[in-house]
Amino acid sequence: MSRKKAAKGKAATSSPSAGSPTGKGIGKAARSSPGIVQMNGVVHPSRPSVSNSSEFYDIAFKVMLVGDSGVGKTCLLVRFKDGAFLAGSFISTVGIDFRIWDTAGQERFRSVTHAYYRDAHALLLLYDVTNKTSFDNIQAWLTEIHEYAQQDVVLMLLGNKADATHERVVKREDGERLAKEFGVPFMETSARSGLNVELAFTAVAKELKHRSMKDPSEKFKLQEYVSKEMKSTGCCRS
Ligand SMILES: Nc1nc2c(ncn2[C@@H]2O[C@H](COP(=O)(O)OP(=O)(O)OP(=O)(O)O)[C@@H](O)[C@H]2O)c(=O)[nH]1
Numbered sequence: 743m744s745r746k747k748a749a750k751g752k753a754a755t756s757s758p759s760a761g762s763p764t765g766k767g768i769g770k771a772a773r774s775s776p777g778i779v780q781m782n783g784v785v786h787p788s789r790p791s792v793s794n795s796s797e798f799y800d801i802a803f804k805v806m807l808v809g810d811s812g813v814g815k816t817c818l819l820v821r822f823k824d825g826a827f828l829a830g831s832f833i834s835t836v837g838i839d840f841r842i843w844d845t846a847g848q849e850r851f852r853s854v855t856h857a858y859y860r861d862a863h864a865l866l867l868l869y870d871v872t873n874k875t876s877f878d879n880i881q882a883w884l885t886e887i888h889e890y891a892q893q894d895v896v897l898m899l900l901g902n903k904a905d906a907t908h909e910r911v912v913k914r915e916d917g918e919r920l921a922k923e924f925g926v927p928f929m930e931t932s933a934r935s936g937l938n939v940e941l942a943f944t945a946v947a948k949e950l951k952h953r954s955m956k957d958p959s960e961k962f963k964l965q966e967y968v969s970k971e972m973k974s975t976g977c978c979r980s
């Protein structure tokens with residue numbers, strides 16, 4: 743994915759477990775849980791190395807997974823990091839979960855999320871294709887992102903649980919339309935089957951790497967890269 747100085751990137755999740763971005767508290771899809779993935783990037787002289795205990799990176803990118811509770815953020819992260827599906831009963835992320843340590847908290851963690859937004863380099867915004875509410879809440883999430891995230895944050899919309907064919911209520915075309923409307927790259931994913939998981943993170947990492955190299959001669963086009971990769975592997979469309 744990108745050049746390593748030492749060990750593999752570290753992953754973590756956090757969850758404020760507060761209301762949806764609309765603040766309306768919408769049933770089962772009412773809580774948010776961003777996760778953070780630090781991706782190691784490229785050598786860049788103007789940027790300091792980042793040390794995290796025993797691990798060193800030339801650049802650590804902060805990528806957050808955001809979206810309603812239950813859309814599959816933790817599962818997507820686990821699938822990407824460990825290559826496995828987190829089966830079993832749904833354990834909602836509470837507070838900040840750094841894989842091993844977990845801080846509990848409900849509404850008061852909202853401010854923590856906003857603080858995380860501020861220095862996030864990329865946001866993977868998820869909805870669940872089997873949950874219409876989570877899709878309807880995307881606009882509110884985008885509003886929140888525009889309010890709290892950096893203006894140039896790398897953003898990608900993901901329709902997760904694409905494997906759940908029978909339960910699907912949001913068509914792929916609906917996701918595509920919404921993404922187009924807001925000018926955000928889009929793809930469907932499945933933490934269960936692994937569909938597009940690697941691609942989603944790789945595409946974001948490539949975009950971040952490109953930006954960090956500050957090479958204006960060649961602009962990386964995230965959506966084009968995603969479409970090309972999908973075509974070349976012949977996969978990834980549910
Ligand atoms: N079929 C299917 N189920 C999934 C997928 N991803 C997650 N799930 C299920 O969805 C439920 C919620 O997944 P989580 O990853 O815990 O959801 P989350 O977004 O982290 O939720 P919070 O931490 O509460 O914000 C679990 O029961 C998972 O097994 C997927 O790709 N396909």
Ligand SMILES: [Mg+2]
Binds near residue numbers: 815816817833834835
């Ligand atoms: Mg979670």
